[in-house]
Amino acid sequence: MTRPAFKRILLKLSGEALMGPGQFGIDPATVDRMAGEIKQAQEAGHEICLVVGGGNIFRGLAASEQGFDRTSADYMGMLATVMNALAVQNALERVGVDTRVLSAIPMASICEPYIRRRAMRHMEKGRIVIFAAGTGNPYFTTDTAAALRAAEMSCDALFKGTSVDGVYDADPKKVKSAKRYDSVTFNRVLTDNLRVMDASAVALCRENEIPIVVFNFRETGNLARVLAGDGIATIVVNEENDHG
Ligand SMILES: Nc1ncnc2c1ncn2[C@@H]1O[C@H](COP(=O)(O)OP(=O)(O)OP(=O)(O)O)[C@@H](O)[C@H]1O
């Protein structure tokens, strides 16, 4: 199936994708490989900004289920995304890509605060902007931050690089017979409660007509393939623009 090509994209890297073969934390070889692929995508003419998750280090909801105060746990999760953002920045700069980390929670000694117009300016200058600390608010996730920043930065699409190769009719890690969609509507994702992405992120993309492309970023070369409009992925769109 051939999908449309997108110029300006927001790439959401799930924290889990940064673990590589490990069960926790950051695998330097995996982050380096991803940085190389992101550089290649930029050289192919794509304007890229990134939102990095934190699930490889800390998830607020899981911690609150074990007795942590939810708000504190969510702030810890947001801090985890800053660590991941710095790791990705470091890897990108090692391969010669100019980057800026902008945090939704100001941390003046570490990175810039998130200011939309500054982010836009960085992108105009050809830098890769890495958005850290999610939305800056507890009770959200980095999926919602990705949808929000994609809208704010006028991105043509949100690419979710994760550990599954698309959206399935059930969680493929739990249901062996689950079937993958090539293309699916926002409404179906929401009504069938397909949990590859948060409902709030999906709704935000639906309202702003930002297609979501879900692909497996654990496989080498996949980013280039899906950006070129092929490769294994699922595109989530509004019915009326369905590319399926
Ligand atoms: N219908 C579905 N189709 C595809 N994946 C699904 C579906 N339902 C649940 N999932 C699960 O969604 C997960 C994808 O989300 P991901 O692991 O990237 O989480 P995240 O919260 O975005 O990132 P992080 O790892 O940073 O917490 C996969 O682990 C997959 O098993």
Ligand SMILES: O=c1ccn([C@@H]2O[C@H](COP(=O)(O)O)[C@@H](O)[C@H]2O)c(=O)[nH]1
């Ligand atoms: O806007 C946000 C974004 C994230 N969080 C907290 O961070 C962790 C890690 O993010 P993931 O999206 O799960 O990778 C998340 O579990 C939340 O606890 C937040 O509070 N607000």
